[in-house]
Amino acid sequence: MSLSPAPILETDRLILRMPEAADFDAWAAFAADEEAARYLGGPQPRTAAWRGLCTMTGAWAIRGFSMFSVIEKASGRWVGRLGPWQPEGWPGTEVGWGLAREAWGKGYATEGAAAAMDYAFDVLGWTEAIHTIDPDNAASQAVARRLGSTNLGPSALPAPLDAMPVEAWGQTREQWRARRNR
Numbered sequence: 001m002s003l004s005p006a007p008i009l010e011t012d013r014l015i016l017r018m019p020e021a022a023d024f025d026a027w028a029a030f031a032a033d034e035e036a037a038r039y040l041g042g043p044q045p046r047t048a049a050w051r052g053l054c055t056m057t058g059a060w061a062i063r064g065f066s067m068f069s070v071i072e073k074a075s076g077r078w079v080g081r082l083g084p085w086q087p088e089g090w091p092g093t094e095v096g097w098g099l100a101r102e103a104w105g106k107g108y109a110t111e112g113a114a115a116a117m118d119y120a121f122d123v124l125g126w127t128e129a130i131h132t133i134d135p136d137n138a139a140s141q142a143v144a145r146r147l148g149s150t151n152l153g154p155s156a157l158p159a160p161l162d163a164m165p166v167e168a169w170g171q172t173r174e175q176w177r178a179r180r181n182r
Helices: 021-032 046-063 108-122 138-147 173-180
Strands: 014-017 068-072 078-085 094-099 128-133 150-155 166-172
Touching (some): 014 108, 021 046, 021 078, 078 108, 094 108, 108 138, 128 138, 128 150, 138 150, 138 166, 166 173
Parallel strands (some): 094 128
Antiparallel strands (some): 014 068, 068 078, 128 166, 150 166
16 A cells, blocks of 8 residues: 555666565665665664665655655666655755665666656756765766756755765756756
8 A cells, every 4th residue: 555646757777666565675785785875874784774664655655755766677676765855854855866786887876866856846846956965975976967966065964864974966947957958
């Protein structure tokens, strides 16, 4: 049973859908991977990964949006989570991403985030989108650049993530649409 009518977005290679219980083992492996979780608050045990999955899924009921599970069309595998995100105290309306290591280097973050940006601006009516990125995370900075976002400067996350250094990268809806229409 779905908690709210969550859309299913499709790109050439990905299906973006609301997280579900069947995603948990892959979600927990991703959350426990030291390298994959490096810039996302660090690796987490299964119990914390469970709370994370439930938080993302519950946000659909509370906010009407949240990150999507990323499913690779060719294999049907869960390969990450990405999409609109704005928990209490967040520095803005974010489209974020986090992918399992086996999905790195395939362009999935850019492909999925572009679909999520369209959704955030066209369906949710956002006027701007940010990406909170650790200053040392060159890979996510490259994704942000490919999306057309620029570094807006230092930002801060709410507790318990307030010790993590982040920069806000972002753009307005008008900038996104102008770039997409080229």
